[in-house]
Amino acid sequence: MKRFVDLAEMPRDEVLALLELAQRLQKQPEPHALTGKILGLVFFNPSLRTLASCQTAMLRLGGSSFVINPGQGSWLLETRDAVVMNGAAAEHVREALPVLASYCDALGIRAFAEGKDLAHDLAETTFGQMAQLIDKPLINLESAANHPCQALADWKTLNDLAVPRAARFVLSWAWHPRALPLAVPAAALHMAAQRGMDVTVLRPEGFALPPAIMERARQAAASSGGSVRETSDRAEALEAADILYVKEWGATSCYGDPAADAHLRASLTDWCVRADWFAAAPACRVMHCLPVRRNTAIADAVLDGPRSVVQLQAHNRLPTQMAVLHQLLKP
Ligand code: CP
Numbered sequence: 001m002k003r004f005v006d007l008a009e010m011p012r013d014e015v016l017a018l019l020e021l022a023q024r025l026q027k028q029p030e031p032h033a034l035t036g037k038i039l040g041l042v043f044f045n046p047s048l049r050t051l052a053s054c055q056t057a058m059l060r061l062g063g064s065s066f067v068i069n070p071g072q073g074s075w076l077l078e079t080r081d082a083v084v085m086n087g088a089a090a091e092h093v094r095e096a097l098p099v100l101a102s103y104c105d106a107l108g109i110r111a112f113a114e115g116k117d118l119a120h121d122l123a124e125t126t127f128g129q130m131a132q133l134i135d136k137p138l139i140n141l142e143s144a145a146n147h148p149c150q151a152l153a154d155w156k157t158l159n160d161l162a163v164p165r166a167a168r169f170v171l172s173w174a175w176h177p178r179a180l181p182l183a184v185p186a187a188a189l190h191m192a193a194q195r196g197m198d199v200t201v202l203r204p205e206g207f208a209l210p211p212a213i214m215e216r217a218r219q220a221a222a223s224s225g226g227s228v229r230e231t232s233d234r235a236e237a238l239e240a241a242d243i244l245y246v247k248e249w250g251a252t253s254c255y256g257d258p259a260a261d262a263h264l265r266a267s268l269t270d271w272c273v274r275a276d277w278f279a280a281a282p283a284c285r286v287m288h289c290l291p292v293r294r295n296t297a298i299a300d301a302v303l304d305g306p307r308s309v310v311q312l313q314a315h316n317r318l319p320t321q322m323a324v325l326h327q328l329l330k331p
Contacts, residue, residue, distance in 0.1 A: 005140040022323035034063035040104035044111045053317040097133040106137040113144035113181040118255040137328040151191035153316040167242035173203035174297035175271040179250025193217040196224035202237040206253040241281040
Protein backbone atom coordinates (compact mmCIF):
# COMPACT_ATOMS: atom_id res chain seq x y z
CA MET A 1 0.00 0.00 0.00
CA LYS A 2 1.56 3.30 -1.14
CA ARG A 3 -1.16 5.65 0.01
CA PHE A 4 -4.37 5.64 2.03
CA VAL A 5 -6.57 8.32 0.57
CA ASP A 6 -9.89 6.64 -0.30
CA LEU A 7 -11.40 3.31 0.82
CA ALA A 8 -12.95 3.07 -2.65
CA GLU A 9 -9.44 2.64 -4.11
CA MET A 10 -9.08 -0.59 -2.12
CA PRO A 11 -10.68 -3.91 -3.03
CA ARG A 12 -13.01 -5.10 -0.25
CA ASP A 13 -10.62 -7.94 0.63
CA GLU A 14 -7.81 -5.44 1.24
CA VAL A 15 -10.02 -3.44 3.59
CA LEU A 16 -10.89 -6.63 5.45
CA ALA A 17 -7.18 -7.48 5.75
CA LEU A 18 -6.48 -4.01 7.14
CA LEU A 19 -9.26 -4.49 9.69
CA GLU A 20 -7.78 -7.85 10.70
CA LEU A 21 -4.43 -6.15 11.17
CA ALA A 22 -6.09 -3.47 13.34
CA GLN A 23 -7.66 -6.21 15.44
CA ARG A 24 -4.31 -8.00 15.77
CA LEU A 25 -2.41 -4.85 16.75
CA GLN A 26 -5.06 -4.10 19.34
CA LYS A 27 -4.51 -7.51 20.95
CA GLN A 28 -0.80 -7.98 20.27
CA PRO A 29 1.02 -4.63 20.23
CA GLU A 30 4.19 -4.34 18.12
CA PRO A 31 6.11 -1.61 19.95
CA HIS A 32 9.12 -1.78 17.61
CA ALA A 33 7.41 -2.26 14.24
CA LEU A 34 8.13 1.31 13.08
CA THR A 35 11.31 2.10 15.01
CA GLY A 36 13.06 5.06 13.41
CA LYS A 37 10.10 5.96 11.19
CA ILE A 38 8.68 9.49 11.19
CA LEU A 39 5.18 10.60 10.23
CA GLY A 40 4.66 14.21 9.15
CA LEU A 41 1.21 15.65 9.85
CA VAL A 42 -0.11 18.76 8.13
CA PHE A 43 -3.41 20.03 9.52
CA PHE A 44 -4.95 22.92 7.60
CA ASN A 45 -8.02 22.47 9.86
CA PRO A 46 -8.58 21.64 13.54
CA SER A 47 -8.68 18.09 14.90
CA LEU A 48 -8.86 16.20 18.15
CA ARG A 49 -9.19 12.48 17.28
CA THR A 50 -7.30 12.38 14.00
CA LEU A 51 -4.31 14.29 15.34
CA ALA A 52 -4.11 12.43 18.65
CA SER A 53 -4.70 8.97 17.16
CA CYS A 54 -2.04 9.48 14.47
CA GLN A 55 0.58 10.63 16.95
CA THR A 56 -0.30 7.92 19.47
CA ALA A 57 -0.32 5.24 16.78
CA MET A 58 3.21 6.20 15.72
CA LEU A 59 4.44 6.16 19.31
CA ARG A 60 2.79 2.80 20.04
CA LEU A 61 4.52 1.32 16.99
CA GLY A 62 7.94 2.72 17.95
CA GLY A 63 8.01 5.68 15.57
CA SER A 64 7.50 9.40 16.02
CA SER A 65 5.76 12.31 14.33
CA PHE A 66 5.77 16.06 13.81
CA VAL A 67 2.77 18.35 13.33
CA ILE A 68 2.43 21.46 11.19
CA ASN A 69 -0.63 23.70 11.55
CA PRO A 70 -0.13 26.22 8.73
CA GLY A 71 -0.52 29.75 10.01
CA GLN A 72 -0.30 28.70 13.67
CA GLY A 73 3.36 28.68 14.61
CA SER A 74 4.43 27.96 11.02
CA TRP A 75 3.99 29.95 7.80
CA LEU A 76 0.50 30.27 6.43
CA LEU A 77 0.49 28.19 3.24
CA GLU A 78 -1.08 29.09 -0.10
CA THR A 79 -2.77 26.14 -1.85
CA ARG A 80 -4.09 27.88 -4.99
CA ASP A 81 -2.06 27.78 -8.16
CA ALA A 82 -1.11 30.84 -10.21
CA VAL A 83 -2.02 33.43 -7.59
CA VAL A 84 -0.09 36.60 -6.76
CA MET A 85 0.93 35.91 -3.18
CA ASN A 86 0.52 39.41 -1.80
CA GLY A 87 -1.86 38.31 0.98
CA ALA A 88 -1.40 36.55 4.31
CA ALA A 89 0.21 33.34 3.02
CA ALA A 90 4.02 33.53 3.14
CA GLU A 91 4.77 30.20 1.44
CA HIS A 92 3.20 27.99 -1.22
CA VAL A 93 2.51 24.29 -0.74
CA ARG A 94 4.60 23.73 -3.87
CA GLU A 95 7.70 24.50 -1.81
CA ALA A 96 6.50 23.50 1.65
CA LEU A 97 5.13 20.01 1.04
CA PRO A 98 8.17 18.56 -0.76
CA VAL A 99 10.35 20.00 2.03
CA LEU A 100 8.21 18.39 4.74
CA ALA A 101 8.03 15.11 2.82
CA SER A 102 11.82 15.02 2.67
CA TYR A 103 11.97 15.09 6.48
CA CYS A 104 9.68 12.10 7.06
CA ASP A 105 8.72 8.62 5.84
CA ALA A 106 5.01 9.30 5.33
CA LEU A 107 2.86 12.38 5.30
CA GLY A 108 -0.74 12.87 6.43
CA ILE A 109 -2.75 15.88 5.29
CA ARG A 110 -6.06 17.33 6.47
CA ALA A 111 -7.59 19.91 4.13
CA PHE A 112 -11.34 20.43 4.37
CA ALA A 113 -13.62 21.50 1.56
CA GLU A 114 -13.55 25.16 0.61
CA GLY A 115 -17.36 25.01 0.51
CA LYS A 116 -17.73 27.42 -2.41
CA ASP A 117 -17.79 25.32 -5.58
CA LEU A 118 -19.32 21.84 -5.34
CA ALA A 119 -17.62 20.52 -8.49
CA HIS A 120 -14.23 21.76 -7.25
CA ASP A 121 -14.71 20.07 -3.87
CA LEU A 122 -16.11 16.81 -5.27
CA ALA A 123 -13.13 16.57 -7.64
CA GLU A 124 -10.78 16.77 -4.63
CA THR A 125 -8.93 19.47 -6.55
CA THR A 126 -6.92 20.90 -3.64
CA PHE A 127 -6.01 17.57 -2.04
CA GLY A 128 -5.19 16.06 -5.44
CA GLN A 129 -2.84 18.91 -6.32
CA MET A 130 -1.06 18.58 -2.98
CA ALA A 131 -0.81 14.80 -3.34
CA GLN A 132 1.12 15.27 -6.58
CA LEU A 133 3.80 17.23 -4.73
CA ILE A 134 4.64 14.35 -2.39
CA ASP A 135 6.84 11.39 -3.20
CA LYS A 136 6.20 9.57 0.08
CA PRO A 137 3.31 7.41 1.36
CA LEU A 138 0.33 9.68 1.88
CA ILE A 139 -2.63 9.51 4.27
CA ASN A 140 -5.85 11.45 3.76
CA LEU A 141 -6.76 12.82 7.19
CA GLU A 142 -9.97 14.34 5.77
CA SER A 143 -10.20 16.02 2.42
CA ALA A 144 -13.04 17.91 0.72
CA ALA A 145 -15.19 14.83 0.13
CA ASN A 146 -13.56 11.95 1.97
CA HIS A 147 -12.44 10.77 5.39
CA PRO A 148 -11.10 7.23 4.90
CA CYS A 149 -9.50 7.00 8.38
CA GLN A 150 -12.90 7.64 9.97
CA ALA A 151 -14.58 5.19 7.60
CA LEU A 152 -12.11 2.43 8.48
CA ALA A 153 -12.70 2.98 12.22
CA ASP A 154 -16.46 2.96 11.61
CA TRP A 155 -16.22 -0.36 9.73
CA LYS A 156 -14.26 -1.84 12.63
CA THR A 157 -16.87 -0.53 15.06
CA LEU A 158 -19.62 -2.32 13.13
CA ASN A 159 -17.54 -5.52 13.19
CA ASP A 160 -16.81 -5.16 16.93
CA LEU A 161 -20.55 -4.89 17.55
CA ALA A 162 -21.17 -7.97 15.38
CA VAL A 163 -23.54 -5.98 13.17
CA PRO A 164 -24.50 -8.35 10.34
CA ARG A 165 -23.18 -7.54 6.89
CA ALA A 166 -26.70 -7.03 5.49
CA ALA A 167 -28.03 -5.02 8.45
CA ARG A 168 -30.10 -1.85 7.96
CA PHE A 169 -27.81 1.20 8.03
CA VAL A 170 -29.41 4.65 8.00
CA LEU A 171 -27.22 7.69 7.36
CA SER A 172 -29.22 10.65 8.65
CA TRP A 173 -28.72 14.37 8.20
CA ALA A 174 -28.81 16.30 11.48
CA TRP A 175 -29.13 19.97 12.30
CA HIS A 176 -26.12 22.24 12.79
CA PRO A 177 -25.94 26.04 12.94
CA ARG A 178 -24.05 26.19 9.64
CA ALA A 179 -23.13 24.14 6.59
CA LEU A 180 -20.55 21.42 7.23
CA PRO A 181 -18.55 19.50 4.59
CA LEU A 182 -19.62 16.34 2.80
CA ALA A 183 -16.49 14.34 3.66
CA VAL A 184 -17.86 12.24 6.53
CA PRO A 185 -21.32 11.51 5.09
CA ALA A 186 -19.71 10.54 1.78
CA ALA A 187 -17.17 8.28 3.51
CA ALA A 188 -19.71 6.69 5.87
CA LEU A 189 -22.13 6.02 3.02
CA HIS A 190 -19.44 4.42 0.90
CA MET A 191 -18.12 2.36 3.82
CA ALA A 192 -21.56 0.91 4.57
CA ALA A 193 -22.20 0.18 0.90
CA GLN A 194 -18.76 -1.43 0.48
CA ARG A 195 -19.41 -3.51 3.60
CA GLY A 196 -22.54 -4.86 1.90
CA MET A 197 -25.20 -3.22 4.09
CA ASP A 198 -28.81 -2.23 3.34
CA VAL A 199 -28.22 1.54 3.28
CA THR A 200 -30.74 4.39 3.42
CA VAL A 201 -29.74 8.05 3.24
CA LEU A 202 -32.28 10.07 5.23
CA ARG A 203 -32.21 13.82 4.59
CA PRO A 204 -34.59 16.76 4.25
CA GLU A 205 -35.34 18.26 0.85
CA GLY A 206 -32.46 20.41 -0.36
CA PHE A 207 -29.85 18.28 1.44
CA ALA A 208 -29.61 15.29 -0.91
CA LEU A 209 -26.06 14.04 -1.30
CA PRO A 210 -24.63 14.84 -4.75
CA PRO A 211 -25.46 12.29 -7.48
CA ALA A 212 -21.75 11.47 -7.91
CA ILE A 213 -21.48 10.40 -4.26
CA MET A 214 -24.70 8.39 -4.41
CA GLU A 215 -23.68 6.69 -7.66
CA ARG A 216 -20.27 5.71 -6.32
CA ALA A 217 -21.94 4.17 -3.27
CA ARG A 218 -24.45 2.32 -5.46
CA GLN A 219 -21.59 0.82 -7.47
CA ALA A 220 -19.85 -0.28 -4.25
CA ALA A 221 -23.11 -1.81 -3.02
CA ALA A 222 -23.63 -3.62 -6.31
CA SER A 223 -20.28 -5.36 -6.01
CA SER A 224 -20.62 -6.19 -2.31
CA GLY A 225 -24.23 -7.40 -2.31
CA GLY A 226 -25.61 -4.33 -0.51
CA SER A 227 -28.10 -1.66 -1.55
CA VAL A 228 -28.41 2.13 -1.39
CA ARG A 229 -31.54 4.30 -1.46
CA GLU A 230 -32.52 7.74 -0.19
CA THR A 231 -35.62 9.30 1.37
CA SER A 232 -36.83 12.27 3.39
CA ASP A 233 -39.40 10.13 5.26
CA ARG A 234 -37.93 9.65 8.72
CA ALA A 235 -40.45 7.11 10.01
CA GLU A 236 -40.07 4.91 6.97
CA ALA A 237 -36.26 5.13 6.99
CA LEU A 238 -35.92 4.30 10.67
CA GLU A 239 -38.30 1.35 10.78
CA ALA A 240 -36.31 -1.67 12.01
CA ALA A 241 -33.03 0.19 11.51
CA ASP A 242 -29.97 -1.44 13.08
CA ILE A 243 -27.63 1.55 12.82
CA LEU A 244 -28.39 5.26 12.72
CA TYR A 245 -25.28 7.11 11.57
CA VAL A 246 -25.89 10.77 12.36
CA LYS A 247 -24.08 13.55 10.50
CA GLU A 248 -24.52 17.24 9.77
CA TRP A 249 -23.82 18.58 6.28
CA GLY A 250 -24.50 21.60 4.10
CA ALA A 251 -27.34 22.09 1.65
CA THR A 252 -26.22 20.75 -1.71
CA SER A 253 -29.07 22.56 -3.48
CA CYS A 254 -27.42 25.92 -2.68
CA TYR A 255 -23.80 24.89 -2.09
CA GLY A 256 -21.52 27.84 -1.45
CA ASP A 257 -24.39 30.19 -0.53
CA PRO A 258 -24.39 30.47 3.31
CA ALA A 259 -27.47 32.74 3.40
CA ALA A 260 -29.57 30.34 1.31
CA ASP A 261 -28.28 27.41 3.35
CA ALA A 262 -29.20 29.17 6.60
CA HIS A 263 -32.69 29.93 5.26
CA LEU A 264 -33.19 26.29 4.27
CA ARG A 265 -32.05 24.86 7.62
CA ALA A 266 -33.88 27.44 9.77
CA SER A 267 -37.02 25.30 9.96
CA LEU A 268 -35.18 22.00 10.44
CA THR A 269 -34.16 22.14 14.11
CA ASP A 270 -36.32 19.07 14.77
CA TRP A 271 -33.60 17.08 12.98
CA CYS A 272 -31.97 16.57 16.37
CA VAL A 273 -31.89 12.86 17.19
CA ARG A 274 -34.10 12.19 20.21
CA ALA A 275 -35.31 9.05 21.95
CA ASP A 276 -38.65 9.11 20.12
CA TRP A 277 -36.86 8.57 16.78
CA PHE A 278 -36.44 4.91 17.79
CA ALA A 279 -40.06 3.93 18.39
CA ALA A 280 -39.90 1.45 15.50
CA ALA A 281 -36.20 0.58 15.90
CA PRO A 282 -35.74 -0.50 19.52
CA ALA A 283 -32.34 -2.13 19.00
CA CYS A 284 -30.89 0.63 16.81
CA ARG A 285 -27.39 1.88 17.68
CA VAL A 286 -26.34 5.48 17.14
CA MET A 287 -23.06 6.43 15.50
CA HIS A 288 -21.43 9.83 14.99
CA CYS A 289 -17.83 10.58 14.05
CA LEU A 290 -17.51 13.41 16.63
CA PRO A 291 -17.20 16.25 17.36
CA VAL A 292 -20.94 16.60 17.93
CA ARG A 293 -22.98 19.48 19.32
CA ARG A 294 -25.23 18.23 22.10
CA ASN A 295 -28.94 18.94 21.76
CA THR A 296 -28.53 20.35 18.27
CA ALA A 297 -27.58 17.19 16.32
CA ILE A 298 -28.14 14.57 19.06
CA ALA A 299 -29.97 14.94 22.38
CA ASP A 300 -28.16 14.29 25.67
CA ALA A 301 -30.41 11.33 26.47
CA VAL A 302 -29.40 9.56 23.24
CA LEU A 303 -25.69 10.43 23.39
CA ASP A 304 -25.45 9.33 27.02
CA GLY A 305 -27.76 6.34 26.60
CA PRO A 306 -27.03 2.70 25.80
CA ARG A 307 -27.60 2.97 22.04
CA SER A 308 -24.74 5.41 21.55
CA VAL A 309 -21.49 3.85 20.31
CA VAL A 310 -19.67 7.11 19.59
CA GLN A 311 -16.95 6.39 22.16
CA LEU A 312 -16.19 3.01 20.59
CA GLN A 313 -15.99 4.68 17.18
CA ALA A 314 -13.54 7.26 18.47
CA HIS A 315 -11.56 4.58 20.33
CA ASN A 316 -11.27 2.59 17.10
CA ARG A 317 -9.49 5.48 15.41
CA LEU A 318 -6.32 4.32 17.20
CA PRO A 319 -6.03 0.63 16.17
CA THR A 320 -7.15 1.40 12.63
CA GLN A 321 -4.62 4.24 12.38
CA MET A 322 -1.96 1.84 13.64
CA ALA A 323 -2.94 -0.65 10.94
CA VAL A 324 -2.73 1.99 8.20
CA LEU A 325 0.70 3.16 9.36
CA HIS A 326 1.95 -0.40 9.82
CA GLN A 327 0.86 -1.23 6.29
CA LEU A 328 2.41 1.91 4.79
CA LEU A 329 5.68 1.97 6.70
CA LYS A 330 6.71 -1.44 8.00
CA PRO A 331 9.89 -2.46 6.16
N1 CP B 1 -13.87 12.43 13.58
C1 CP B 1 -12.78 13.21 13.46
O1 CP B 1 -12.10 13.21 12.43
O2 CP B 1 -12.46 13.91 14.56
P1 CP B 1 -11.45 15.14 14.60
O3 CP B 1 -11.99 16.18 13.63
O4 CP B 1 -11.43 15.58 16.01
O5 CP B 1 -10.11 14.65 14.11
